[in-house]
Every structure is written in structure tokens, then in C-alpha cells.
Amino acid sequence: xxxxxxxxxxxxxxxxxxxxxxxxxxxxxxxxxxxxxxxxxxxxxxxxxxxxxxxxxxxxxxxxxxxxxxxxxxxxxxxxxxxxxxxxxxxxxxxxxxxxxxxxxxxxxxxxxxxxxxxxxxxxxxxxxxxxxxxxxxxxxxxxxxxxxxxxxxxxxxxxxxxxxxxxxxxxxxxxxxxxxxxxxxxxxxxxxxxxxxxxxxxxxxxxxxxxxxxxxxxxxxxxxxxxxxxxxxxxxxxxxxxxxxxxxxxxxxxxxxxxxxxxxxxxxxxxxxxxxxxxxxxxxxxxxxxxxxxxxxxxxxxxxxxxxxxxxxxxxxxxxxxxxxxxxxxxxxxxxxxxxxxxxxxxxxxxxxxxxxxxxxxxxxxxxxxxxxxxxxxxxxxxxxxxxxxxxxxxxxxxxxxxxxxxxxxxxxxxxxxxxxxxxxxxxxxxxxxxxxxxxxxxxxxxxxxxxxx
Amino acid sequence: xxxxxxxxxxxxxxxxxxxxxxxxxxxxxxxxxxxxxxxxxxxxxxxxxxxxxxxxxxxxxxxxxxxxxxxxxxxxxxxxxxxxxxxxxxxxxxxxxxxxxxxxxxxxxxxxxxxxxxxxxxxxxxxxxxxxxxxxxxxxxxxxxxxxxxxxxxxxxxxxxxxxxxxxxxxxxxxxxxxxxxxxxxxxxxxxxxxxxxxxxxxxxxxxxxxxxxxxxxxxxxxxxxxxxxxxxxxxxxxxxxxxxxxxxxxxxxxxxxxxxxxxxxxxxxxxxxxxxxxxxxxxxxxxxxxxxxxxxxxxxxxxxxxxxxxxxxxxxxxxxxxxxxxxxxxxxxxxxxxxxxxxxxxxxxxxxxxxxxxxxxxxxxxxxxxxxxxxxxxxxxxxxxxxxxxxxxxxxxxxxxxxxxxxxxxxxxxxxxxxxxxxxxxxxxxxxxxxxxxxxxxxxxxxxxxxx
Numbered sequence: 001x002x003x004x005x006x007x008x009x010x011x012x013x014x015x016x017x018x019x020x021x022x023x024x025x026x027x028x029x030x031x032x033x034x035x036x037x038x039x040x041x042x043x044x045x046x047x048x049x050x051x052x053x054x055x056x057x058x059x060x061x062x063x064x065x066x067x068x069x070x071x072x073x074x075x076x077x078x079x080x081x082x083x084x085x086x087x088x089x090x091x092x093x094x095x096x097x098x099x100x101x102x103x104x105x106x107x108x109x110x111x112x113x114x115x116x117x118x119x120x121x122x123x124x125x126x127x128x129x130x131x132x133x134x135x136x137x138x139x140x141x142x143x144x145x146x147x148x149x150x151x152x153x154x155x156x157x158x159x160x161x162x163x164x165x166x167x168x169x170x171x172x173x174x175x176x177x178x179x180x181x182x183x184x185x186x187x188x189x190x191x192x193x194x195x196x197x198x199x200x201x202x203x204x205x206x207x208x209x210x211x212x213x214x215x216x217x218x219x220x221x222x223x224x225x226x227x228x229x230x231x232x233x234x235x236x237x238x239x240x241x242x243x244x245x246x247x248x249x250x251x252x253x254x255x256x257x258x259x260x261x262x263x264x265x266x267x268x269x270x271x272x273x274x275x276x277x278x279x280x281x282x283x284x285x286x287x288x289x290x291x292x293x294x295x296x297x298x299x300x301x302x303x304x305x306x307x308x309x310x311x312x313x314x315x316x317x318x319x320x321x322x323x324x325x326x327x328x329x330x331x332x333x334x335x336x337x338x339x340x341x342x343x344x345x346x347x348x349x350x351x352x353x354x355x356x357x358x359x360x361x362x363x364x365x366x367x368x369x370x371x372x373x374x375x376x377x378x379x380x381x382x383x384x385x386x387x388x389x390x391x392x393x394x395x396x397x398x399x400x401x402x403x404x405x406x407x408x409x410x411x412x413x414x415x416x417x418x419x420x421x422x423x424x425x426x427x428x429x430x431x432x433x434x435x436x437x438x439x440x441x442x443x444x445x446x447x448x449x450x451x452x453x454x455x
Numbered sequence: 456x457x458x459x460x461x462x463x464x465x466x467x468x469x470x471x472x473x474x475x476x477x478x479x480x481x482x483x484x485x486x487x488x489x490x491x492x493x494x495x496x497x498x499x500x501x502x503x504x505x506x507x508x509x510x511x512x513x514x515x516x517x518x519x520x521x522x523x524x525x526x527x528x529x530x531x532x533x534x535x536x537x538x539x540x541x542x543x544x545x546x547x548x549x550x551x552x553x554x555x556x557x558x559x560x561x562x563x564x565x566x567x568x569x570x571x572x573x574x575x576x577x578x579x580x581x582x583x584x585x586x587x588x589x590x591x592x593x594x595x596x597x598x599x600x601x602x603x604x605x606x607x608x609x610x611x612x613x614x615x616x617x618x619x620x621x622x623x624x625x626x627x628x629x630x631x632x633x634x635x636x637x638x639x640x641x642x643x644x645x646x647x648x649x650x651x652x653x654x655x656x657x658x659x660x661x662x663x664x665x666x667x668x669x670x671x672x673x674x675x676x677x678x679x680x681x682x683x684x685x686x687x688x689x690x691x692x693x694x695x696x697x698x699x700x701x702x703x704x705x706x707x708x709x710x711x712x713x714x715x716x717x718x719x720x721x722x723x724x725x726x727x728x729x730x731x732x733x734x735x736x737x738x739x740x741x742x743x744x745x746x747x748x749x750x751x752x753x754x755x756x757x758x759x760x761x762x763x764x765x766x767x768x769x770x771x772x773x774x775x776x777x778x779x780x781x782x783x784x785x786x787x788x789x790x791x792x793x794x795x796x797x798x799x800x801x802x803x804x805x806x807x808x809x810x811x812x813x814x815x816x817x818x819x820x821x822x823x824x825x826x827x828x829x830x831x832x833x834x835x836x837x838x839x840x841x842x843x844x845x846x847x848x849x850x851x852x853x854x855x856x857x858x859x860x861x862x863x864x865x866x867x868x869x870x871x872x873x874x875x876x877x878x879x880x881x882x883x884x885x886x887x888x889x890x891x892x893x894x895x896x897x898x899x900x901x902x903x904x905x906x907x908x
Contacts, residue, residue, distance in 0.1 A: 065552065092740045286769075308588065
């Protein structure tokens with residue numbers, strides 16, 4: 001029996017799993033009607049599935065997906081081993097659903113200090129399975145069908161499908177590049193929002209705006225003035241702010257990461273999201289958090305308790321220890337939050353140099369561990385295909401990993417469908433990599449340049 | 456308009472347009488920065504905020520209370536499981552992202568174990584999704600396959616999250632109770648059965664799925680092949696899905712056999728089978744589970760997963776995979792943890808049953824799982840003084856916690872609105888506890904008996 005008629009009908013006939021030795025080839029009843037929920041419409045594609053596979057297959061140097069290839073800090077690895085070599089076997093059982101008490105306590109302390117506010121660990125903080133799940137909870141808690149959510153392009157790609165899955169309508173506004181001063185390299189700071197254009201995106205239906213600062217992929221660190229612009233509009237239109245601040249510690253050149261929740265009128269309407277993966281170089285631990293007023297967090301807790309309920313105890317325990325250590329070392333030279341951005345800045349500069357030397361034009365990021373570069377000079381290697389469905393930079397990135405062994409991510413991955421061709425000669429590199437990796441990347445680039453100039 | 460002028464000076468070099476707008480809105484700005492707020496929660500979570508665990512897990516924090524409530528083992532996981540976790544942090548790459556739909560070593564191990572159990576080829580990449588616990592599998596399955604306009608059949612009593620998850624997906628839960636066939640004299644979980652005619656009536660053209668839980672929480676029922684066939688026949692007849700929550704699959708006692716409904720003819724193509732590391736290895740805090748099924752269903756769960764949390768933690772998946780390989784290799788050996796745990800728990804089950812009987816409670820001996828329900832009405836405890844509107848079992852448990860320092864979970868938490876009256880004389884005990892915990896429970900129960908006599 002078919003339950004949905006019309007041109008979008010999805011019949012599917014099942015493949016029969018006929019393998020020798022197993023009794024699966026019988027006249028099995030087939031599901032004859034479309035089974036997947038409509039909320040999955042248009043959210044099934046995912047760039048990472050394809051590009052991670054390509055990198056795994058072809059790359060010798062992977063500057064694609066955003067994860068460090070160097071180890072986490074020693075103090076964290078030691079904590080992990082210590083926690084699980086002992087007799088504390090209750091660390092293998094459920095902890096408090098909304099966040100392991102030692103972790104929410106230290107997060108409340110630290111972020112209370114950073115926001116200049118008294119935070120209750122039980123009601124103003126909730127732990128999630130990575131910042132990714134925090135984002136999911138926010139959209140599910142606050143975005144209903146008919147709601148609009150403003151997303152600033154380029155954006156971390158999951159925002160769009162998450163808004164859609166919640167029945168919302170994404171409304172996009174691009175950061176627009178302004179040419180840098182003569183002789184200077186373009187900076188992520190040169191990419192800005194047009195205030196009038198931004199204001200025009202707010203409507204009666206606007207429920208929230210997603211802010212990501214420092215921004216993935218550009219590395220832009222929104223200035224206080226830029227944040228005030230956004231804050232004023234949020235206040236004026238009574239809109240929520242979902243503030244993805246996972247790269248909050250990776251800020252360079254003495255720039256300041258300003259937390260929008262600390263701006264006037266914003267605490268009550270902002271959910272700030274953080275990530276242990278980015279903070280402590282342990283992306284595989286999948287520990288994230290939301291910080292905000294109880295009025296908002298109560299609904300995020302409802303989503304959480306009806307979706308995953310508990311997060312793994314092990315990682316939370318160790319992350320709590322890590323934060324305790326950092327809280328005690330805050331501002332000191334041996335603080336990981338001080339050392340890490342220093343090291344990353346050097347890596348950034350190293351990659352910038354490599355790219356400049358071969359003719360790729362980097363946009364120097366103010367933060368994060370990503371860097372976007374203009375590859376126009378290399379276009380001759382990958383001819384344009386007119387009327388192609390695939391954006392140029394995507395084809396370029398695929399060609400590059402297959403032929404040069406260097407993995408990167410096309411910038412079009414971070415734009416909505418209709419805008420994917422707007423900036424299609426840029427690719428994103430991740431520089432959270434060991435010396436050796438960055439050197440190997442440099443070797444590939446130098447060799448490539450040589451091949452181009454040698455007749 | 457004090458607040459307005461404060462806003463003004465704060466604005467500094469703001470544009471004139473914004474200043475004017477803010478002035479007109481300035482009534483809303485108060486000194487404490489809180490605003491009249493039109494934003495509420497979404498419709499999908501309306502009414503889903505309360506939860507039995509919020510109250511009863513607080514109890515776990517009080518060391519003076521013997522906690523037989525929440526399903527939390529206080530026994531140690533096997534040593535090799537703990538060791539594997541301690542070892543993984545040393546491998547640097549295991550601290551970074553792994554494959555989104557499941558760590559390769561883990562899905563390979565799962566496919567091997569379940570190929571053996573199911574007697575069918577299972578592709579580790581397309582037929583399996585690793586999730587954040589069995590809970591996460593339920594969520595991914597329901598979000599992927601259930602929507603507004605659908606009905607989902609839920610067998611009562613049920614693990615409490617089924618109902619809110621179905622509602623959050625916009626669908627309508629349709630309840631059918633297990634009924635005590637010996638009416639009043641049920642000594643075994645096997646006595647609790649579905650009425651086939653009643654079940655058949657619950658299926659209609661809107662029925663999208665039925666949620667099956669075997670071994671069953673809270674009763675501990677292990678559905679027989681015949682009982683599963685009744686369900687399967689209806690699924691096939693009405694072309695519905697089966698969401699089979701089998702997290703307690705290894706915890707089966709007394710010569711009972713756990714049968715996977717997905718292995719019945721006609722069922723593989725319409726069933727998602729859910730498993731849990733937490734229950735398999737007594738590591739509930741690892742929060743790893745899995746969904747297994749045909750590619751054309753699993754692919755939709757994978758889409759949900761990639762839009763909700765993307766990947767599960769790597770070190771835990773690696774450690775779990777290593778543990779699975781150890782036990783996979785000894786699946787013919789009685790020492791395999793899949794079998795040894797249930798032997799260990801059977802004696803705890805029997806001890807628990809005896810203790811409850813001695814105090815005059817009527818336990819229902821479970822054929823599987825690590826929960827046991829008991830009829831408390833036999834004690835005739837007068838709770839008319841307690842908070843009037845609550846079901847009897849809630850009142851009883853609160854009273855028992857207060858006066859006996861022993862906790863359990865009220866069974867009406869696991870029922871739909873119509874059957875609360877039927878189940879409110881039962882409470883649920885968890886017996887996956889160390890001997891010392893059961894000893895402490897024994898002391899309480901023996902004193903209780905003495906006080907009565």
C-alpha cells in the first residue's frame with residue numbers, strides 16, 4: 001500500500017541479499033511503500049562522506065577534514081590513563097544526563113569568569129556529544145516549521161541541513177570580500193557583512209541567527225563592532241542567537257575573541273556552544289557543551305533527554321580534569337590555551353608562506369585552524385566544464401587529491417546550493433598538522449609549481 | 456527613559472537608523488537585560504519535558520539509600536574491557552574523528568558477531584550504524600522512519616522513552632498492554648502475554664511501525680518464537696516496520712532462548728534491530744549502541760546520524776571493538792562474556808526473588824534482562840496520606856525510599872495513560888548489583904519482615 005502519491009513518490013524495491021551459504025534468498029516480503037520521513041528530504045547529501053573517503057583513498061598529505069594530526073596534550077593523556085587504570089569502575093556507568101558533575105562545575109566556573117556572570121552548573125550548562133549535537137539540540141528546541149534562521153556564508157555545512165530537518169527556512173547572507181590594501185595579503189578580516197543587507201534579512205519570521213566566530217572556513221574573528229551590529233538586530237527583532245564558538249581559543253595576532261553573550265541584551269537570547277575536541281585537540285572524544293540562560297537551556301535539555309539522554313562518562317571525566325588544570329593555569333605561559341594558539345599561529349604562517357611561494361593566494365585567517373586560498377593560478381590544470389552540476393572548486397579539489405595526493409575541501413561546500421558557484425576558485429586547508437605534514441604539503445606544492453613552469 | 460539614554464551612550468558610533476529604531480523599542484530594555492520574550496520551545500517537544508528519571512536518579516547520589524532503581528550496574532565490567540579503554544588513549548590517532556557511521560574496527564566486529572547470530576550476511580558499512588547508546592539508535596530510527604500522520608504500536612509496559620520519541624517525531628503512539636494470563640497469580644514473566652486479536656485490531660493503514668522490546672524492560676519477558684510470529688505476520692500483512700529493541704539480548708535465563716524477529720521469514724527487510732554495549736558489557740557509561748538492518752532502511756538512519764551528531768567517540772568505539780573481537784573468538788566457549796554474564800545474573804535474580812518473597816511482595820520472575828517487577832499491593836501499605844494525585848506505585852516508592860532507604864522505580868512510569876491503573880501496584884527492581892548491594896537490600900528487607908511480624 002502506498003501512502004504518498006504524486007511525482008515525488010519514492011518506490012523502492014529492495015535488493016536481495018543473496019550470498020552463498022546464508023539463507024536470505026527467499027520470497028521475502030518487501031516494504032512497498034516509501035518509508036523515510038519527510039524531514040530527511042534534501043538533507044541526505046553530505047560533503048564529508050565523499051571527501052573523507054577520497055582523502056583516505058588517495059591522499060598522502062591530508063589538509064582536508066578539520067582534525068589535528070598531532071597528539072593531545074600530555075596532561076590530558078595522563079589523566080585518561082589514570083582515570084581508567086584505577087579501580088573507579090563506576091566511571092564506566094551512566095553519569096548525570098545533562099552533564100557529568102565535575103565537568104559542568106568547572107565549565108560554569110570558567111565560562112562564568114569569561115562572561116562575567118554567575119553560572120549555575122546545573123541549569124546554565126549542558127554537555128553534548130560534541131558541539132555538533134549541541135547545534136542539533138538548539139535547532140530542534142527552537143526552530144519550528146515556518147521559522148527563518150539566518151546563516152552567514154560561508155558556513156560550517158551542517159547548519160543548513162539541521163535547520164531544514166527542523167522544518168525551518170535558512171536565510172543566507174554572505175560575508176563579502178573587500179580587496180586588501182596594496183601589497184598586502186587578503187585577511188579574513190577583509191570579509192565583512194553589509195549592515196544594510198544584514199538588516200534586510202531579519203523578518204517577522206526570523207527565529208534565530210547562527211553566528212560562528214572564529215569562523216570556519218574563513219577564520220574570521222568577528223570584531224566587537226561587528227558583533228554589536230548583530231546583537232542590535234537580535235534585540236530589535238527579538239531573535240535568538242546560536243553562537244558556535246568552538247574555535248574560541250584559536251585566535252591569532254593578539255586579536256580578542258569577543259563572546260556575543262556578553263554583549264548587552266544578549267545573555268538572555270544566546271546559546272553559546274563550545275567543544276572539547278577543538279579546545280584540547282581531541283576531536284574524537286566528542287564532548288561539547290551549551291552555555292546559556294535556563295529559560296533557553298531547559299528546552300535544549302528536553303531535546304537531549306529525548307534523543308541521546310546521556311553522554312559518555314569517560315571522556316567527560318577527563319575533559320573536566322583538563323579544564324581544572326587550565327582554570328588553574330589561566331593566563332599563564334604554560335596554559336594550553338596560551339601555547340596552542342602560539343603554535344598554531346606559526347603553522348598558519350608556515351602554510352601561508354608555502355602557498356604564496358607557489359602562487360596560491362591565501363586569505364590569512366585571524367582564527368581557527370583553517371585557511372582558505374584562491375587557486376585561480378592553478379586553474380589551467382583542471383579545465384572548466386561548462387554546464388557542469390558540480391562547482392569548479394569541488395572538481396579541482398577532487399583532481400588535486402587524486403593527482404597530487406593533497407587533500408583540501410572546496411569552499412563551495414560551505415555555501416548553500418544556489419550560491420555554490422559564487423566563490424568557486426577557493427579551497428580550504430586545515431593546518432592543525434605536525435611540522436612534517438606541513439613540510440610534505442610544501443613539497444607537493446613546490447613540485448607542482450615546478451611542473452607548471454617547466455615547459 | 457533612563458534605559459534608553461543608557462543604550463544611546465553604549466551605542467557610541469552606531470548608525471543613526473539603528474539608534475532611532477532602538478529608541479522606539481527601548482521600552483523593552485530593562486536594567487537587568489531580561490526581555491519580554493516571544494520565543495518558546497518548538498511544538499515537537501511540547502509536553503516532553505518531564506521524565507521519571509529526573510526524580511528517581513537523584514536518589515543514586517544519596518549513599519544511605521540502597522539503589523535498586525535505575526538500571527545501573529554497580530558490578531565491575533570485565534577487566535579486559537577496562538584495560539582496552541585505558542590503553543587506547545596512548546594511540547594518538549584514536550583521539551581524533553573516526554568514520555561517521557561507525558568506527559571500522561567496530562562495525563567489522565559487530566558484523567561478524569551478528570552474522571553468526573542471525574545466519575545472514577551483514578555488510579559492516581551499509582547494514583550497521585553505531586549510535587550513542589541503544590537510546591541513540593531508537594532516536595535515529597524513529598526520526599528516520601516515523602513522521603506526522605503515522606501511528607506506532609507500543610507494547611505496555613514500555614521503556615519510557617518510546618512514547619516521547621514517537622511524539623517528538625509527530626506520530627501517534629498506539630498502546631497495547633501485556634496482560635497477565637494467570638490473572639493475579641503471575642509468577643513468571645512468561646505469564647504476561649499479548650492478546651493476538653487485540654493486537655490485530657491495533658494495526659491499520661496508518662500503522663508505520665511496532666516497537667518490540669525483547670528481552671523486555673521492565674517485566675523481563677523473553678518473547679517466544681510463536682509470539683514473535685504473531686507480530687511478524689501482522690507486520691507483513693500491514694506492510695509495517697518493526698523496531699526491535701534487543702539491548703538485553705544476551706541476558707536470558709533458565710534455558711530460554713533469545714530469538715531475533717529479524718530472522719523470521721519476511722522480517723529482515725522491515726526490521727531495525729537495536730543493540731547496546733552498555734548492556735552487553737556492563738558499561739552503560741560508554742553510551743554506544745548500534746542499529747542493524749537492511750541497507751535501504753539503515754541508510755535513512757545514517758542520514759539522521761550525519762545531521763545530529765555525526766560521529767560517536769573514537770576511543771570508546773576502538774576499545775569496544777577490541778572487546779568484541781575477544782568474545783567473538785570464543786563464542787563457542789561457555790566463558791564468553793555473552794554467556795557468563797547471564798549465568799552470573801541468574802543467581803542474583805534468584806536471590807532477589809527470594810528476598811522479595813520473604814517480605815511478602817510478589818515478584819514476577821523474569822526470563823531475561825536485569826529487572827524484576829513485584830506486586831506491592833500484597834503489603835497493603837496505607838498511603839492515603841501521601842500526595843493524592845499520584846499513582847499508588849509512585850507513592851509507594853517514595854515512601855519506601857523515605858522509610859526503608861530502598862529505591863525502586865514505579866511501573867506506571869512505563870505505561871500509557873489508559874493502563875496506569877492496571878500497573879500501579881507494581882514496582883521495578885534492578886538486580887545487576889554487587890553482592891554487597893544485595894546484602895544491604897537483604898538487611899532492609901529482613902528488617903521489614905520483622906517489623907510486620
